[in-house]
Amino acid sequence: MFKLFKKYYKTDKTERKILNQTFFWLIYAFILARIIPLKWFNSILGEFKKEIEVGINENQIWLIDIAKKNIRRLKKRLPWKVKCFEEAIAVKKVLEKHRVKSTIYLGVSKNKNSKLIAHAWLKIGDDFITGKKGYEKFTVVGFFS
Numbered sequence: 001m002f003k004l005f006k007k008y009y010k011t012d013k014t015e016r017k018i019l020n021q022t023f024f025w026l027i028y029a030f031i032l033a034r035i036i037p038l039k040w041f042n043s044i045l046g047e048f049k050k051e052i053e054v055g056i057n058e059n060q061i062w063l064i065d066i067a068k069k070n071i072r073r074l075k076k077r078l079p080w081k082v083k084c085f086e087e088a089i090a091v092k093k094v095l096e097k098h099r100v101k102s103t104i105y106l107g108v109s110k111n112k113n114s115k116l117i118a119h120a121w122l123k124i125g126d127d128f129i130t131g132k133k134g135y136e137k138f139t140v141v142g143f144f145s
Contacts, residue, residue: 015066021097022070025090026082033085045089045104045144052145054101054125063098064129067091071130084131085120091130092122102129103145107138 011019032041042048056064071091075082088104095102102124111117119138121131128135 015070018063018066018094019070019073021094022067022090023074025093026071026074026078026086028093029086029089030080030082032089033083042144045092047145048142050145051103051143052101056100056124060098060100063100064095064124064127067094068129085118087130088120088122095124095129100124101145103143105131105135105140105143107135107140109138 068091071082071087075087085106092102092104102122105121105123107119107121109117109119119131119135121135122129
């Protein structure tokens, strides 16, 4: 446990700030995604069915890499299983705070038992930020920018 605190305080101040923001947004997304219906909070995700073209600079690439690293760190250490939708919301909100625009995609598919399954992923342009694994199996039903 002390190793984690030591590691936390040794990280760069900016990286630590992004880690804290990601943690806050993961908790917020957990509450949103598991308790509140999507139609009640879809406005905070952005405009529905509007894709945006984004040009990103070197500083923003660094920020995106830190956000990816932090989401992986937190997913391993949180006492609940972080779902793809929660992950996408949290990273989108952290990136928004730093003026990086992104798009959350929502997809559905059927599994082997013909049950409907869903997946969410976050992209900036053609680059995947979260949820890349297995996204091609899903049909996009909506996206928020």
